[in-house]
Structure formats: structure tokens, C-alpha cells
Amino acid sequence: MTYTGRVVVGGPSDLRRLDAVEIRKLAVGPLANDVYLLTCRRTGAQVLVDAADSPDDVLALVREGSPSARLDLVVTTHRHADHSRALAAVAAGTGAAVAVGDPDADAVAAATGVHVARRVGHGDVLQVGDLTLEVVALRGHTPGSVALAYREPGAVREPEAVAGRVHLFTGDSLFPGGVGNTDRDPARFDRLLTDVTERVFDRFDDATWVYPGHGDDTTLGAERPHLGAWRERGW
Template sequence: MADTYTGRVVPGGPVQVRELPDLTIRKLAVSQMSNNVYLLTCKASRRQLLIDAADDAPRILEIVRDSGDGLEAVVTTHRHWDHVRGLEEVVAATGARTFAGAEDADELPVRVDEPLGHGDQVRFGQVTLDVIHLRGHTPGSVALSYQSPDGGTHLFTGDSLFPGGVGNTKNPGQSFDSLIEDVTTRIFDVYDDDTWFYPGHGDDSTIGAERPHLQEWRERGW
């Protein structure tokens, strides 16, 4: 892990790079919504996977070209417009296979090659990611879990889990009760306190930093 990694990025600013034994994680922010985009590179094969082609496709494509030997896959964590604005251009330029939660797949601006469900896996190069279905922010929201050989776990949670709470559930079709239940039983009840997570906007956090606040989140309802 690079000592300089903080997880703090701003639109137009430098990419944050985290080095794990078998995987390099690159994090950048794009657009006025400050969406996080994550590029994962398998060190053994140099093949790559992108999480959320949210916007600024030219910059994403430049980083892809500079970081490995091709983009194998794009995973979209959920259907919301601010997470898919660069998706068509990135897929057209790279030929990457597309993945998204099955319940959100038909709402994306590209055909989804692999609809995902809870417990599925996504593979690229020699890296495997486990799929966690988190219902409530959207019906098909997914998170991805990577287990590093050094024992650390890394979660990419989209807009379902942030430092300080779960994602927005105030709009029609969303459900706080569903999301807090899935986040509790599928993340906090499964992963240890050292687990690091990377959200769809803003800074990273750990499960241990957020665990003491779960009951507070339940009581406030957001």
C-alpha cells in the first residue's frame, strides 16, 4: 500500500493510487457531482476493471491507457444518471464487457453483458471480486468486495454506504429500511473492522470507524 494514499480526491485533481500485493487501485473524482471513479489493475496480467464510468470519459480513457494493458470490464454500481455519463464512450472505445445489478441493468445507457446478483463474482485478469446486492438506494445497487492476499478486505460500495451513513433513500422507489438491513447483514455482519471501503462520492472509511454509529443511523432514519 502506498504511504501517500489518503483516498481524498477532487474533480480535476490528481489520481490517488493505492498499491496492494496483487492489485493497484486508482481513484479519481469527476464532474460537478464529484463522483468517484475507480480503476483496478491486476498486477500479474495488467488487465483492468473500471467501477462507475461516471463522467469525463476522455480522462478515464487516458488513465486506462497509461495504467495497464486494456480495459476488460466496467461495473456500474447503480443506475443513477450521475454514475453513467461516461459509460457509452468508455465502452465504445475499449470494447469492455459491462456488468451491473440485474434490477438496474435495463436502465443503463448500454447493453449489460453480465447482470449481477448477490453472491456472484466478477473476474478480470487474475483478480476476483465478490458481488454484494444492497437494496434500497436503487433496486439493483451492488457493492464489490476484494480480498487481498495480505489479509485486507476492500469494498467498493457505490452510493449504498458512505462515511456517516447509508445512501439517500428519500425519493420514490427507495427504501431506508431495506438499505439499512442489507448494509447491516451483508456488510457489517460479514466484514471485520479493518475492512476499508470506497464510496461513490467523497472520502473512504473503514467498517470499524462506522460500526459504532449503526444504531444512530437506524434511529434517525437516514
């Protein structure tokens, strides 16, 4: 089946199979948070992006990728509670290490009781099996919000694979139609839109696939024409 990126709470996960990685997307919780599981196809190593809610469902997602429930790393994209309500249960149930953007790490640890093994910053690299994930700090929604960028390798064998294409997991910093909530604070909005412009749109091409923290996916090509309108409207 072709990946669509459209999932609903209580429904099944959606699977995208690329040459080196399988990407699973699941919606959980009252705010319909998106949870992503990346599985290295050669090594079986796995990384979860946001153990958001409904720990039994998140653990079931982990088992979809690995029947042994192997989970190497959980990345929490930012400190808001709806992105980490299942973190303690998932970390305890799998033994996975936890990574958080450094400015948000203390808040996540205090709220969840989970040890943050890796405090990451802009430009850091996370290696999970054969998968290389670049940390892109996007300040403004929270001080420590991070995105993860995965670039497909050169060879293409799977129908959905595209050599060199970037897959960007943006948490609540970039959605279809705009950047994340900055509570109408002009300084925070300017910081976030500037980071998104300089660190995402100026670096990655239109084929880049965006996996947000809630709702449907998008591409940078679909959103790029609207950057000026976003800045003008101020949110």
C-alpha cells in the same frame, strides 16, 4: 506516496499499490463522482468501477493503469445517471464488457445505449485476471445497487498490503456517516440499512476499507459504532 483516498475534480488520481492489485481513484463531473480502476499486477487485466462522467478523464485513468488502454470490465454500481454518463464512450473506446446489478440493468442500457453483458446478483463472482470480486447486492438506494468486495491474498510484500483485508467498493449505498439516499422512504431505508448491516457489517471486519461513490474513503471500524444512530434517525 501513501494512498489517502482524497481526490478533487480536475486533480490527479490517487494510487494504492497492493500485492496483487493497483487501485486508482479519480473524481469527475459536477457531482464529484469517484471512479475506481483496479489493475491486476500480474496479468494487466483491468476493471473500472463506475464510468461516471468526463470520458476523456476516465480513459486517461485507464491508460494510467495500462498504456495500451486495456480494460476488461466496467461495473456500474447502480442506475443513476451520474454514475454512467461516460459509460458509452468508455465502452466504445476500450471494448470493455459491462456489468450491472440485474434490477438496474435495463435502465442503464436504455439510458446509455450500451449492451449489458453481465447482469449480476448477490453472491456472484467476477474474475478479472487474478482478481476475484464478489458482488454484494445492497438494495434501497436503487433496486439493483451493488458493491464489490476484493480480499487481499495471504502473502504481504507491499507496505500498504494487509493479508486478508477486504476492499469494498460501495457506490452510493454506504458513505462515511451513513447509508445512501433513500428519499426519506421508510421501507427503502429499512431495506438498505438491513442489507448493509447483514451483508457488510455482519460479514466483514473493522479493517475493511470502504471506497464510496462520492467523497472520502472510510473503514467499517470507523462506521460500525454508529449503526444504531443511523437506524434511529431514519436516513
